[in-house]
Amino acid sequence: MSVGLWEVLALLLLIGSGLAVVRLQNAVHAALALIANFLVVAGVYVALEARFVAMIQIIVYAGAIVVLFLFVIMLLSAASANVGQDLMPRLPWVAGLGAIGLAGLLTFAVTRFQPPANAPALGGGLPQALGPLLYDPEKWLYALLAVGFLLLVATVAAVVLIEPERIISATGHPAHPRRDKMPTPPMSEQKDEKAVVKR
Amino acid sequence: MIHVGLWLPLLAGLVLLIMPGLGRGFAIASAAISLGISLVLFAGYGGQGVAYASQTPFLPEAGVYYALGLDGAGLLLWIAVSLVVLLGVWIADVPVRFLAYTLMMQTGLLGIFAAQDLIFFYFFFEATLIPSLLMLWFYGGADRLRAIYTFALFTLVGSLPMLAAIFAVRFLGGADSFLYTDLAANPLTGQTASLAFLGFMVALAVKTPLFPLHAWLPSFHQQNHPSGLADAMGTLYKVGIFAFFKWAIPLMPDGLREWQGLLLFLAAFGAIYAAWVAFSAPDWKTLLAYAGVSHMGVAALGLFSGNGEGTVGALYLLGASMVYGSAMFLFIGLVYKRTGSLETSPVRGLAKHAPALYVLGMFLLMAMIGLPGLSGFPGELMALLGAYKVSPWLTFVAFLAVIAAAAYALTAFQKLFQENTQAQAVPDLDTREWGFAAVTVAVLLLMGLYPKLFTLYLEPLGKALAALFGGAS
Amino acid sequence: MQETLFLPLIIALPLLGFVILGLSGKRIGEPAAGWLASLLVLGSFLLGLVLLLQGGARWTLAEWLPGIPFSLNLDNLSGVMLMVVAGVGFLIHVWAIGYMHGDPGYSRFFSYFNLFIAAMLVLILGDSLPVVFIGWEGVGLASYLLIGFWYQERVNADSARKAFIVNRIGDLGFLLAMGLLWSMFGTLSISELVEKVEAGGYSFTTLTLAGFFLLIGAIGKSAQVPLTVWLPDAMAGPTPVSALIHAATMVTAGVYLLVRHAFILHGDGFLAGLIVTVGLLTAFYGALCSLGQWDIKRIVAYTTLSQLGFMFVAVGVGAYWVAIFHIVTHAFFKALMFMTSGSVIHALGGEQDVRQMGGMRKYLPATHLHGLVATFASGGLVPLAGFWSKDAILAYSFEFGPWLWVLMLGASVLAALYSIRWYVLVFWGEYRGRSPSGRTNAHAPGGKAHPHESPAVMLWPNHILMGGALGVGFMGLPYVIDYKNFIEPYLTKAIGDFPHEKLPVVTEWVLIIISAVVAIAALWWGFRFFQQQMPAWYERFQTAALQGFYADAVYNALLVNPAKGLAELLFVGDKGLLTGFAGLGSLMGGLGGLLAKLETGALRFYLAGLLLALVLLLGWGVLR
């Protein structure tokens, strides 16, 4: 597989935007870098004969998900990447070493991978090709249904999480007990156990 | 018949649990039928091998069979268990649910002695623990939680190596199933045997109980219901000797050869040690607990000698100690009913107002310290004869307990019954208690004066074991 | 030798009495219970006599335990013992009917008494060692029950317990002997053992060990040094008990056991030396202690010890028939001595201190006569029973070694002294008792001012015993007088014939005369000496002797208290054992706690762990 100019360019963009995601100190910038990364990936998908997935990538991932991120960052005014105390200051070194090691291992593994010759064409990865697969009961239909259901549950969950008070007033069910009312671990019980063992 | 005998008590116990209104009479009826069945089985025994054998595939793919059968030892212990349960439900003043648990425990115990399949043996061995724990949990003393912890931990932790060893015996020995006959035909040898035997040893030493794994016993007895019924059942649960005899040694004779020295030492040392400790016991239950440890030490000494006399003695002593040990606990329950305390130290002088109680106590006590002519002696003697052949010095050490036993038993007894210049006024035996006394004394005498009744059937077993173990002494 | 079911019946009769009296003694009441018990013993006696005259009997229940038959054997040896036990036992039973009159435990007493006789008969008749052991411990139990008969008093209960525990030390010896013999010969039947020992093919050292174990058993039961301590305390029981169990029969069981096993002991120099030593020590210890006692029964108890020492010496020097002969004569004169003491106690309403007695010959003429005969027989006056048996022991001792003869002569001087001391203090001099306001007692309601003679039921047994003390010695005369006396060949038939060199006639005569003269001299000197004011050296000696030369204190300090202390210590240690196991548990808990420290709750920490695991697993997978 020859490596052309576009490939190299895309690779550099991917790495650059990726690094930006994990290193930029402003959360908004990081999120924006992620959008850039996703867009490049979408481009790569097109090159890999996955045009439908590329579209979805742009619309859902770059368009919806990361925007949601941006929205939350702004809602919480949490633009600063590092908040609070750093309890594990030496962790970045460990993380760096680990990441490099991981990258090395994965690259090593990938380079030893032998793809089969004469792979059939994918027809550009258009919906016409994907649809029968998705809706075939022998293939992915039930998975698709399950994912749809999952999305519904997730939606409900998100609403419940963010609007607990209304839910409680509507159903009388304390989905989220207030923190100050949280039952503390009963100290007396622990004491008892210890006492028993000692005796 | 054997199936009815085995499951009837469990069924009766469950019925009683659901309908407590049936009361003690129902429990007594069940226990009496059980005893009757045991006696009928005994009467119909041919004298050789495993009788009433039956086997039904349970998990044939895994080689597990629901296999039952009784040999001489099993019959002796069936009778002992059934008798003690009958005496217990007859005499003990306990709630009806307690009686139900007792009956359920009886099935477990009978199963231990009748199982001819190692997995089923293990099942009964462990299942019996449940009613025992329930009794302790619902009716135990103030500090019972710790006793439960100790008891359950010793038993369960001890059993895990045995479970591992069970699989080792089956799969390394090359047997096709867990049936006794199959396993015994393919005994383990060499290093494997000694390791697997170690697994059995740990579990069975807890249940024998052998020093130093007897540590759970005193608190177990101290915390149990003062009526003594749970203690009596606990005494029956000391099945270690039987399991050594029935499973561990035949399946791994090499294992016993490897560990014989250690086991003999532990048994002998435990016998004298426990008897000595018993002298300082602050209450009767502790005293009896240690006395039991001492007797089982003697029995174990006989069994681990690996010869015919020793084996017969050990099994006979086991059966006898089930009867007199349990009866002693029940007797102490009667004393508790009158005095409300079990401490050994205060002088009570009960003999003055309760002479019949005194005589019953004397009988039991003398049986317990192995007076010839009562049930404890034949077993002790045979164990001695067997053990002396193998290790005179350890025998000497173990039988120092004969002296110590007289010391601890008579000292506590004297405080309880004699010196009665200022006696506590207590009622003497009532009709129900007279029944208990009569049966107990009769059995103690029968076992002491005519041991042939049972040794006749034990003797071939002893010879078989000796032959298996071979002249490794 | 016939197989007959009458033999176990001999045992069953008193056992029946035990059961009947034990279950319904209160309803039978007084004095029927006593007569029933006595007649049953008489029945045993007569039955035994008939069987013995027919030439003995056997009864076997094969396979009582695997390899061990339940066998009884009535031969000449056990026959003689049977006559003594049942015969003297019967007399004491009858005497007790009077002595125990009015006691609230009257029927219980006779029930226990019958149990004792039954157990003793098992011991004697048993041919299989475990059967002997049933009797052996059975008499121990009966002794325990009877010493502690008045268990309301702590002292009595304590004494009973002590007796039982000390006896058990001996029992351990017996048990070990059984173990050893079984492992050597594979049988425990005495008659089979005899054959196997004769057949040979075993190690003599091991046989010596077996004899040693048996000796320990005998020492325990016969209260020899060093296990003497229980016998004096055993006097806490009623006087008939002391007479029957702790003088005439049970304590001689040890001697009987050794004689029964003469085939093991004979010809073993080590054992002979040991037995002689034990016997000598006991003979002197008992005699010296007796000279210091004030309690009338303890005086007699220590004399019993001394006499048992004589019997042991007899066994040690190989004079087995003489030991049995001495048992017989001793049974008569010592039972007589005890029952005379009992009569005196009875007459004085329970007084046991000889300092409160004296002058009884005036008040109790018949009892005085009994006492006099007992004293002379015990002191070895010619020609009473005690003289002949003791003379035989002395003769055999001379064969064993002249030094032993000298020592034994010394012991018999002491025997004469303690006998006469007892006699003088009780019967001679003036009544030193208290005024009518003295103590009252159940045995003499009203606390009579004047001592009163016993009823006929107590006098007649004593008359018969007195006849025995006078006459039984003549069945064992020395060969120089009666060339073939009755008892020696009779017994050797059963014991086994162990030939020995007979002393020259002249030597024998000299020994007899010396022993007779010495006895007379000692009696006379003692008679004078004990009427005087005691000199100071004697007072000092008496103080030590009164305490049994501090044997109890020594045992308490060296054995009993350390044992108790160790028991406490072990008990605490045993609790610690559980704590130790709990410690094992907390060790595992600690290990878990260490692992739980990894549970920081910090998300990034967990992630780092994930990453690490991923790298490792991947590395293993890729680079493998």
Added chain:
Amino acid sequence: MIWLIASALLFSMGAYGALTRRTAILVFLSIELMLNAAALSLISFSRLYGSLDGQVVVLFIIAIAAAEVAVGLGLIVAIFRRRETTSVDELRQLRG
């Protein structure tokens, strides 16, 4: 092949980010990056093997990622409301 390497690099970067970021939102962001890297590798394999199944799975990944983000961000908001922080170092209530 080169995209597989790219996927590996992106995945490692995401892991690095997840470890170094202390704000829950950014940790989450990094995880999205890792998810995306996985999707990229799937697409590459799909191309190399000539099978559309890989693409279908990526579709699922995207859908599930949407659900995950909805719930995850909801959680972050809920936690922030109570604790006034999004620092993962300060949120240690799950410690055993």
